Amino acid sequence: MLSRDDPRGPASHFLEYAGLFGASLLAxxxxxxxxxxxxxxxxxxxxxxTWALVLVASVGNVLGSCxxxxxxxxxxxxxxxxxxxxxxxxxxxAEGWYHRYGRWSLLLSWxxxxxxxxxIVAGVLREPFPVFLALVTVAKVARYMAVxxxxxxxx
Numbered sequence: 001m002l003s004r005d006d007p008r009g010p011a012s013h014f015l016e017y018a019g020l021f022g023a024s025l026l027a028x029x030x031x032x033x034x035x036x037x038x039x040x041x042x043x044x045x046x047x048x049x050t051w052a053l054v055l056v057a058s059v060g061n062v063l064g065s066c067x068x069x070x071x072x073x074x075x076x077x078x079x080x081x082x083x084x085x086x087x088x089x090x091x092x093x094a095e096g097w098y099h100r101y102g103r104w105s106l107l108l109s110w111x112x113x114x115x116x117x118x119x120i121v122a123g124v125l126r127e128p129f130p131v132f133l134a135l136v137t138v139a140k141v142a143r144y145m146a147v148x149x150x151x152x153x154x155x
Contacts, residue, residue, distance in 0.1 A: 013048060020053065021060040028064025028140070030086055030116050035061060036147050043151045050152075054144045061140045062133070065109055065119040069132055072123020086117060094121040103127055106135035110143035 020042060026033040039057050042048050078084050079091075094117035097105045106122060109115045122132050149155060 016042065016048070017052065017056050021056050024057040024060030025064040025067075028061045028116065028119070029067060030120075036143070039144060039147050040151055043148065050148055054141070054148060057144045058137070058141045061144070062137050065116075065136045065140070066133065068116060068119035069123040069127070069129065072120040073126070075120060075124055086120065090117045091121060091124075094118045095125070098122065098125060103131055103135060106132060107139045109136045110139045115139075 020035065020038055023033050023038045024035040027035040035057055039053055042053055043050065075086075075091075079088065094114060097108070097114060097118060098121045103122075105118055106127070109119050119132075119136065
């Protein structure tokens with residue numbers, strides 16, 4: 001819900017929304033970040049549109065997963081480098097999930113630990129981008145809707 005006292009509307013909160021977007025994008029990459037905590041906190045303040053928060057967090061998180069998919073397309077060239085941030089064991093575990101459950105495993109792209117490597121593996125295994133985008137979007141939006149449901153007491 002937007003503040004009734006602020007005539008500028010959502011534009012007055014641009015930096016806050018941008019921060020949520022950035023945290024959500026980073027949370028979807030291999031960098032450690034917790035966008036759910038930020039979303040939950042912003043929901044608690046009741047200064048923001050719930051649906052705008054879900055949209056911003058979802059777009060940022062899906063974009064971060066798309067970055068992973070594109071990185072996966074070129075990962076083989078850098079996998080043996082010391083600076084490479086993903087351990088081969090994590091990639092092998094994600095490949096196992098992906099081979100076992102196929103593209104539907106991307107519905108777990110929201111999950112901690114396995115979600116980010118799954119999106120990289122989808123790129124490595126050349127999952128068609130439109131299919132990847134659809135499945136990851138469903139997973140990411142559902143995760144943020146679950147945060148809203150918990151905060152709003154919908155359960």
